[in-house]
Amino acid sequence: MATLNVLILVCLGYVVLLFGVAFVADRLAASGGGKWLRSPLIYTLSLSIYCTAWTFYGAVGNAARSGLEFVTIYLGPTLVMVSWWWGLRKLVRIGRSQRVTSIADLISSRYGKSNTLAICVTTLAVLGGTPYIALQLQSITLSFSIFAEADPAGLYREGSSVFWVAAGLAVFAILFGTRNLDVNERHHGVVTAIALESVVKLFALLAVGFFVVWGIAGGLGPTLDRIDASKIGQWQVDAGRWTTLVFLSAAAFVCLPRMFQVMVVENDDESHLRTASWAFPLYLLLMSLFVVPIAVVGLDLLPEGSNPDLFVLTVPLSQGNEWLAMLSFIGGFSSATSMVIVTAMALSTMVSNHVVMPIWLNTQEGTGSVSGDVRTIVLLARRVSIAAIMALGYFYYRLSGGGAALASIGLVAFAGISQILPALVGGLFWRGATRTGALVGLSVGFALWIYTMLLPDMGGGIIPNSVIEYGPFGWGWLRPQALFGIEGMDPLVHSVLWSLSLNTIAFCVASMLSFPSPLERLQGAQFVNVFDHSTALRGWTGSVAQSEDLMIMTQRILGTIPAQEFFQAEAERQNGRRGRLPEPTPGFLERLERELSGSVGAATAHAMIGQIVGGASVSVEDLLAVADESAQLLEYSSQLEAKSAELSRTARQLREANTKLTQVSMQKDAFLSQVSHELRTPMTSIRAFSEIMRDTDGLSAAEQKRYAAIIHDEALRLTRLLDDLLDLSVLESGQVNLNMGDGTLRAMLDRAVSSALAGGERPLSVRRVRSSERIQLHTDLDRLGQVFINLISNAQKYCDAAEPILTISAHDVGGQVVIDFIDNGSGIPPEAQSMVFEKFSRVGSDKAGGAGLGLAICREIMQRLGGEVTYLPGQGGAAFRVSLPLAYRQAAQ
Amino acid sequence: MSRKVLLIEDEPNISEAIRFLLTREGWQVxxxxxxxxxxxxxxxxxxxLVILDVMLPxxxxxxxxxxxxEHDEMTKLPVLMLTARGQSRDREMAEQAGVSRFMTKPFSNTEVLTAVRDLHAQASRS
Known part of the structure; x- marks a missing residue:
């Protein structure tokens, strides 16, 4: 009667029911109604996807094979819920404040948003999830086969049924999980459907339990007697295996992607955890209540060799209670589908967010904007991911041969996913944990898990049996199930012990040896101190007490009066009157944030209001934005500093230039005054005598001649003065053209002496050492001659000795030719020596016709020729030294 | 009565010209x-009377x-000052120092003679 067709119809009907529930729940959630959708009860029931087909069928099988060991699978989550709810609360808080979408996202986010880590975790989750999905496939297929055996039509074929089950589940998961894209990655419809399935599977298992205890065994007392009589009651507890299993199930409860999905991502309210912390263990207790009785009765009733994993189905069937068997089947089906749906959703989120989308975005780079079709791409990526994950599960099932016990497959998955635990817990509680540490730890644990558990578990399909027995290349110490020669251990305990402990050690050591990036530091602080940074409140809401704090803060930023103005205006807007603080309504807070952001920058304003109102946590993005703003301010201020330094430098240069100009101007005034004097003096004589000659009658011939001579001399003096001034001006402006030529010093001195003495009236004898004058010069001969003539005529004019003698001597000193002109007069007084080369400086009262420009001209000429003329003190008479570089000197032969 | 003028001037040609002019006027120079x-x-x-050049060695x-x-008996002595620099600042300084008449070189002979006569007449009257 109970044909496969009916079964399939029932299944389809059940799926349609689930779909309807999900649809209605989604509608309700979208329209803001259906508060019960966000109740702690729904949350708790959704957590029960922990109990998969493995639990539903496998627990009985496990009890039949290993006694009370199945309890460990319930003990782990119970311990977590009861004693580690504060850790879960932290996880949920972080998940909400960081808008985490999956466990891969959480790990990646904690360690500086590293996509490498996300890919690692995703890979691990997919690899760990694949056997688990295979397990669900197997359970459904097995349960089908039970009914198929009873089906007279005999249409059932196992291989194709697995395929169709996998395909059906994939379609189911795609329809449920990726109907639309929710911003918060919350799926109220799916969660509600799962909650319904939880009720169904609990109800089914309880129904079977009641049937077994009261319908078959005949009440509680006889059941207990049967248990005592069976071998289950005598099994010894293996402490090592128990501890390992409790630990594994606890770790998996936290780390499994589907558990993370319902516990953290789908969580609506942190306080739901409080209810779940007692209600979920209660659910687990109810689920496990009749496991042992069913196992014991099954072992008693059914023939030797029956699969204990299917007792939940076969026991009612053996009693002819097909409707109960059908209910039981629906319970198992619920367990499998809910697990597969949520797992596929969670894994596809991870795969699409961390693998597909980054690749897609990379290929899109440079082709322009990423616009509206991203949603389509994401949905497509998720659907394909789901199909791929289901395909993986299918192939795993085919590869592993489908023969392994359900519980064993589940444990493989548990051990795999537990490798995330060190990075997860370390990330939550240890700020020193780094990306490198997490990567190294995960890789080590992952590799060991594959080597010691996954590969041997898959049998001879992947690695040869010789490797398992003797180790790779015959290295015994590398045997997958006896690493480093530790033998005789349960393979599960062995693998978990090695992989998790080495994982943890590698994680810690690598974390301590590496340095976190700034983003990692910030995220680390955000995660570890999540309760300092955020509160459970939602949105911008606050009390009047916070208004006061806001007021104080605003005063500090805007100044007292503008802040009061702003608050009063807001109070008026709210209550129609001034004089009291406004309510911190969301609108007001937004306006305040805008107002403040004008002064301190948007990110800082957001963070400050967030700190006071506490509605939203200060996210890392906020902190980074604050840091950016500060950095900009710093840059502005350093630019200002640079500008101000430049300004003060310019000011100093201007001051210096001004001082120089003032000096130059004073020098120019003095010079003009001097020139005026020097011009007016001869002009005075010329005018006076010419007037005398014009106005005076009867001047003697001698007088006339004398006065005319004076006029002539003074006119010459004027001409000389003008010549000198022009000469000096040309030399000083640097526009003089040097007329370079070659000549010997001796010839030049000959000419200079004769030309100087020719015009002079006073006697001067010149003494020379002519042999020392054989020096070849390459210079402007006329200009150098001018200097010589000047010095000789100075001696002639000013030497006050009775018999004036000028001694001219030439030396070759260190690449220079040095010519000294020393007379035997009284010389220049020391106080005047420093002045002799200045313009218009004249020593003594002697008006020998010079304007006092001669030596100044000499100095300029020598500078142009690359040499110098200096006064030699302490030589008795006046002594001048002319020195000239000898770059082109040749000895005259 | 003999009129005596003291000419303090470092340019010999200018000295000679003034000496010539004033001697003919009957001054002892x-x-x-x-x-x-x-x-x-x-x-x-x-x-x-004193004729005084500004730029003296x-x-x-x-x-x-x-x-x-500074000398009491010299406060009234007529002093004719000659300068070749001819800046207005020099004139002010000279007036503060107590000059009787200030003249800029080059001067005309008539100017000098008129100045000397005026100064002498003023001094004689007082």
Whole structure:
């Protein structure tokens, strides 16, 4: 009667029911109604996807094979819920404040948003999830086969049924999980459907339990007697295996992607955890209540060799209670589908967010904007991911041969996913944990898990049996199930012990040896101190007490009066009157944030209001934005500093230039005054005598001649003065053209002496050492001659000795030719020596016709020729030294 | 009565020209060509009038005049000052120092003679 067709119809009907529930729940959630959708009860029931087909069928099988060991699978989550709810609360808080979408996202986010880590975790989750999905496939297929055996039509074929089950589940998961894209990655419809399935599977298992205890065994007392009589009651507890299993199930409860999905991502309210912390263990207790009785009765009733994993189905069937068997089947089906749906959703989120989308975005780079079709791409990526994950599960099932016990497959998955635990817990509680540490730890644990558990578990399909027995290349110490020669251990305990402990050690050591990036530091602080940074409140809401704090803060930023103005205006807007603080309504807070952001920058304003109102946590993005703003301010201020330094430098240069100009101007005034004097003096004589000659009658011939001579001399003096001034001006402006030529010093001195003495009236004898004058010069001969003539005529004019003698001597000193002109007069007084080369400086009262420009001209000429003329003190008479570089000197032969 | 003028000037040609002009006017002209002991010379010579150059070797005409006016009996002595620099600042300084008449070189002979006559007439009247 109970044909496969009916079964399939029932299944389809059940799926349609689930779909309807999900649809209605989604509608309700979208329209803001259906508060019960966000109740702690729904949350708790959704957590029960922990109990998969493995639990539903496998627990009985496990009890039949290993006694009370199945309890460990319930003990782990119970311990977590009861004693580690504060850790879960932290996880949920972080998940909400960081808008985490999956466990891969959480790990990646904690360690500086590293996509490498996300890919690692995703890979691990997919690899760990694949056997688990295979397990669900197997359970459904097995349960089908039970009914198929009873089906007279005999249409059932196992291989194709697995395929169709996998395909059906994939379609189911795609329809449920990726109907639309929710911003918060919350799926109220799916969660509600799962909650319904939880009720169904609990109800089914309880129904079977009641049937077994009261319908078959005949009440509680006889059941207990049967248990005592069976071998289950005598099994010894293996402490090592128990501890390992409790630990594994606890770790998996936290780390499994589907558990993370319902516990953290789908969580609506942190306080739901409080209810779940007692209600979920209660659910687990109810689920496990009749496991042992069913196992014991099954072992008693059914023939030797029956699969204990299917007792939940076969026991009612053996009693002819097909409707109960059908209910039981629906319970198992619920367990499998809910697990597969949520797992596929969670894994596809991870795969699409961390693998597909980054690749897609990379290929899109440079082709322009990423616009509206991203949603389509994401949905497509998720659907394909789901199909791929289901395909993986299918192939795993085919590869592993489908023969392994359900519980064993589940444990493989548990051990795999537990490798995330060190990075997860370390990330939550240890700020020193780094990306490198997490990567190294995960890789080590992952590799060991594959080597010691996954590969041997898959049998001879992947690695040869010789490797398992003797180790790779015959290295015994590398045997997958006896690493480093530790033998005789349960393979599960062995693998978990090695992989998790080495994982943890590698994680810690690598974390301590590496340095976190700034983003990692910030995220680390955000995660570890999540309760300092955020509160459970939602949105911008606050009390009047916070208004006061806001007021104080605003005063500090805007100044007292503008802040009061702003608050009063807001109070008026709210209550129609001034004089009291406004309510911190969301609108007001937004306006305040805008107002403040004008002064301190948007990110800082957001963070400050967030700190006071506490509605939203200060996210890392906020902190980074604050840091950016500060950095900009710093840059502005350093630019200002640079500008101000430049300004003060310019000011100093201007001051210096001004001082120089003032000096130059004073020098120019003095010079003009001097020139005026020097011009007016001869002009005075010329005018006076010419007037005398014009106005005076009867001047003697001698007088006339004398006065005319004076006029002539003074006119010459004027001409000389003008010549000198022009000469000096040309030399000083640097526009003089040097007329370079070659000549010997001796010839030049000959000419200079004769030309100087020719015009002079006073006697001067010149003494020379002519042999020392054989020096070849390459210079402007006329200009150098001018200097010589000047010095000789100075001696002639000013030497006050009775018999004036000028001694001219030439030396070759260190690449220079040095010519000294020393007379035997009284010389220049020391106080005047420093002045002799200045313009218009004249020593003594002697008006020998010079304007006092001669030596100044000499100095300029020598500078142009690359040499110098200096006064030699302490030589008795006046002594001048002319020195000239000898770059082109040749000895005259 | 003999009128005596003391000419303090370091340019010999200018000295000669002034000496020529004033001698013909009946002045007895003494000359001195240096600033350092000019005051001593004036005090010793007791001239009726002093013609003083500004740019003198040793000590400037301004200082000579200032020191001269320190002596009580010299406050009224007519002093005609000659300068070749001709800046207005020099004129002010000279007036502060107590100059009787200030002239800029080059001057016309008539100017000098008129100035000498006026100064002498004023001095004689008082």
């Amino acid at each position: 003494d000359t001195h060509a240096e600033g350092t002991d000019a005051v001593k010379v004036i005090l010793a010579a007791r001239p009726d 040793g000590k400037s005409g301004m200082d000579v005049l200032r020191d001269l006016r």
